[in-house]
Amino acid sequence: MALPAEAQVADDPVLQVRDLSIGFRTPRGPVAALRHVNLDVPRGSIVGVVGESGSGKSSLALAIMGLMAGNAEILGGDIRFSGIDLRRLPPAGLRDLRGRRMTMVFQDPMTSLNPVRAIGRQMIDIQYREQNLSIAQKRGRSADMLRRVGLPDPEQQLDRYCHQFSGGMRQRIAIAMSLLEEPELLIADEPTTALDVTLEAQIIQLLRDLRQEFNTSILFISHNLGVVAELCDYIVVLYAGEVVESGPVREIFYRPAHPYTQALLACDPARLDLVQRELPTIAGDVPNLMRVPTGCVFRPRCPKAFAPCTNVPPPDVALDDVHHARCHLLTDEQDG
Amino acid sequence: MSEIPAGPGFLRLLGQRLRNDPLGLLGLVLVLLVLFCAVFGPSLAPYNPLKLAVLDRFQSPSWTHLFGTDNLGRDVFSRVLAGTRIALGVGGGSIAIALSIGLMLGLVAGYGPRWLDNALLLLFDSVYSFPTVMLGLTVMTLLNPSIGTLVFVIVVIQTPAYSRLIRTATLSIKTSEYILAVRSLGASPPRVLLVHILPNVIGPLFIIASMDIPSVIALEAGLTYLGMGIPPPAPSWGRILQEGFDSIRDAPWIVIAGGIPLIITTLGFTFLGEALRDWLDPRLRRVI
Numbered sequence: 001m002a003l004p005a006e007a008q009v010a011d012d013p014v015l016q017v018r019d020l021s022i023g024f025r026t027p028r029g030p031v032a033a034l035r036h037v038n039l040d041v042p043r044g045s046i047v048g049v050v051g052e053s054g055s056g057k058s059s060l061a062l063a064i065m066g067l068m069a070g071n072a073e074i075l076g077g078d079i080r081f082s083g084i085d086l087r088r089l090p091p092a093g094l095r096d097l098r099g100r101r102m103t104m105v106f107q108d109p110m111t112s113l114n115p116v117r118a119i120g121r122q123m124i125d126i127q128y129r130e131q132n133l134s135i136a137q138k139r140g141r142s143a144d145m146l147r148r149v150g151l152p153d154p155e156q157q158l159d160r161y162c163h164q165f166s167g168g169m170r171q172r173i174a175i176a177m178s179l180l181e182e183p184e185l186l187i188a189d190e191p192t193t194a195l196d197v198t199l200e201a202q203i204i205q206l207l208r209d210l211r212q213e214f215n216t217s218i219l220f221i222s223h224n225l226g227v228v229a230e231l232c233d234y235i236v237v238l239y240a241g242e243v244v245e246s247g248p249v250r251e252i253f254y255r256p257a258h259p260y261t262q263a264l265l266a267c268d269p270a271r272l273d274l275v276q277r278e279l280p281t282i283a284g285d286v287p288n289l290m291r292v293p294t295g296c297v298f299r300p301r302c303p304k305a306f307a308p309c310t311n312v313p314p315p316d317v318a319l320d321d322v323h324h325a326r327c328h329l330l331t332d333e334q335d336g
Numbered sequence: 337m338s339e340i341p342a343g344p345g346f347l348r349l350l351g352q353r354l355r356n357d358p359l360g361l362l363g364l365v366l367v368l369l370v371l372f373c374a375v376f377g378p379s380l381a382p383y384n385p386l387k388l389a390v391l392d393r394f395q396s397p398s399w400t401h402l403f404g405t406d407n408l409g410r411d412v413f414s415r416v417l418a419g420t421r422i423a424l425g426v427g428g429g430s431i432a433i434a435l436s437i438g439l440m441l442g443l444v445a446g447y448g449p450r451w452l453d454n455a456l457l458l459l460f461d462s463v464y465s466f467p468t469v470m471l472g473l474t475v476m477t478l479l480n481p482s483i484g485t486l487v488f489v490i491v492v493i494q495t496p497a498y499s500r501l502i503r504t505a506t507l508s509i510k511t512s513e514y515i516l517a518v519r520s521l522g523a524s525p526p527r528v529l530l531v532h533i534l535p536n537v538i539g540p541l542f543i544i545a546s547m548d549i550p551s552v553i554a555l556e557a558g559l560t561y562l563g564m565g566i567p568p569p570a571p572s573w574g575r576i577l578q579e580g581f582d583s584i585r586d587a588p589w590i591v592i593a594g595g596i597p598l599i600i601t602t603l604g605f606t607f608l609g610e611a612l613r614d615w616l617d618p619r620l621r622r623v624i
Binding site: 113 | 450512513514516517518519520521522523524527531532535536
């Protein structure tokens with residue numbers, strides 16, 4: 001990655017999330033799902049968000065899209081999309097951006113398409129903004145987009161229903177729908193988790209090709225480090241609702257700074273050097289977000305925890321321009 | 337334009353299903369018969385159903401008067417035929433109105449804000465909690481008994497059931513991933529509701545409604561029999577039954593002739609509704 005290009009994209013990120021905090025109201029009390037999250041998606045790049053289940057990945061995606069559940073609220077921070085402050089945008093303005101300039105693909109292609117409408121009708125319907133196009137033209141555009149995501153015989157496929165397609169095909173259709181208006185940002189929430197490995201590889205390749213073709217920036221949410229390493233330019237590691245480390249993919253994989261990232265990489269079966277009997281795991285559980293631990297969120301599980309971790313929240317340490325991590329060890333290293 | 341293959345395929349499918357479901361076929365035939373009588377009955381009737389012929393009163397069934405004559409000498413067969421139109425008009429019409437209102441309120445309750453949902457639910461439950469016939473009798477007593485009032489009563493009684501059905505279906509669909517997906521593609525609330533949720537919830541409603549038509553016709557007959565339905569001299573089935581009951585010892589054919597079409601209609605719509613429920617079940621449809 002050449003430096004000048006980076007400097008240029010840094011000026012105009014498609015998505016800029018600053019200090020974002022999200023809470024859920026539940027019958028048993030508030031849950032602090034995301035705390036002080038920072039995230040940049042430079043134009044034309046693919047940014048991976050990695051984290052365990054419950055780390056707040058999907059909440060982050062839905063917050064950006066403005067589609068949070070009724071009991072969720074943004075407690076603070078900014079979400080800027082191409083310079084537009086999404087939090088100050090009225091619902092109609094946000095709706096206008098959705099589908100046209102930013103779209104989302106969901107985890108399970110089995111449930112993300114309407115079962116009672118032919119996919120052609122769904123695709124024609126979501127082009128409702130194009131008032132000067134005829135139905136036939138919209139149909140043509142839909143078929144064209146299906147061809148571009150690799151669906152054979154798109155004209156015939158338009159009259160079929162989603163239950164007549166396989167999982168991989170459905171995810172291609174969902175991706176085609178989200179790309180119809182050539183959005184600037186595509187949020188993909190674990191788009192390959194429900195698919196088998198062969199299909200996963202195909203969808204990853206498809207996303208990479210589409211980024212080239214449409215220059216769409218992608219926020220790729222996953223718990224699969226291998227997939228993220230293969231596809232993304234940047235990585236954001238989310239743990240228990242906090243960004244613990246973020247940076248270019250090579251930096252994260254070759255010089256992980258945060259103990260959580262290090263532990264995560266050590267658990268990746270694809271990276272094991274030897275054939276080991278047992279897969280390493282990270283001991284302990286993700287903390288209950290109704291009672292966020294004081295100090296560092298990872299302390300209860302961290303093998304390297306020491307005195308300040310218990311009650312002082314670790315600072316965001318910039319290891320270089322783009323590589324950040326939140327850990328007390330890093331400040332010590334720098335001090336010493 | 338894109339739906340051309342759906343037509344013949346659907347009819348062929350229907351034919352295939354009919355052959356495998358004799359009860360459903362019987363229901364269809366009975367409903368068609370009733371519909372036929374409702375449309376062509378008045379022109380087929382051998383006599384004017386309202387014309388009095390006091391000299392011919394209480395004639396037993398014969399070739400001149402197929403179902404005999406009643407206490408005023410009117411031809412019972414002609415009255416039964418003419419009653420079909422009233423029964424279907426009141427039954428079908430009021431169900432159609434109740435269905436439209438119920439669908440609308442149900443969608444709004446299911447998709448709208450919480451407070452509106454609670455308010456509508458309270459309303460539905462209040463109406464629901466009245467015993468049907470008591471509610472009908474009360475309203476018919478307070479207002480003038482007429483076809484319009486009867487339709488109003490039936491709409492009031494039936495709408496909450498449809499609203500609740502649609503509300504529940506909407507609630508379960510609105511949080512599904514494909515609704516989130518179309519919202520992420522920029523769909524506005526009315527678009528989500530009408531284009532994506534409505535086609536998903538409307539199927540069961542039609543089936544329930546088709547099975548409700550006979551019970552509504554029976555309610556009409558019941559209220560009329562109790563003297564609070566359609567006022568005389570309109571030849572509704574309930575009226576025929578009520579008048580026949582007064583002379584059941586001397587002329588039992590009047591009650592029989594008034595009851596048989598009620599039975600035919602009830603059986604026809606019930607069989608057809610049950611068959612429709614089986615035919616439209618998506619799990620069965622998916623096999624094809």
